[in-house]
Amino acid sequence: MKTTIHKLDDGSDALILPREMLDSLNLQSGDQLQIIETDHGIILRPVADRFERQMKAAREVMDKYQVGLQKLAK
Template sequence: MNVTIRKIGNSEGVIIPKELLEQLGVQAGDELDIRVEHDRIYLEPVDKDFARQMRAAFLCMEKYKVALKKLADS
């Protein structure tokens, strides 16, 4: 399946065909994670629960970073 890069405002993008969106289980407004590996672009739906848990863990680690460093060094 081929798509064309199009001008969208000040950016450029592609229109993802409905069939592919259905395969991913996503729709307009959902978030996708995008990454490039070995000259390929990968799109994956964002797991909102996991993202929320990671934000909470990061905040906790920032709050207690001195204590965590001391624990790691002992």
């Protein structure tokens, strides 16, 4: 998979990852990546913030199915 470094309006540069890659790695806009330089190139590794993402997902599910969950709790 290839990508290109793009020039932004503010003069900085940005590496844009293809949507297919983000989806396959379960990454979302706003997620943080650690950049590790090696003799063979770079490694991009998600910063371990999975607990907060899991809690957010759980809250979204609970909000969406609040009525059904309340009935099950009785």
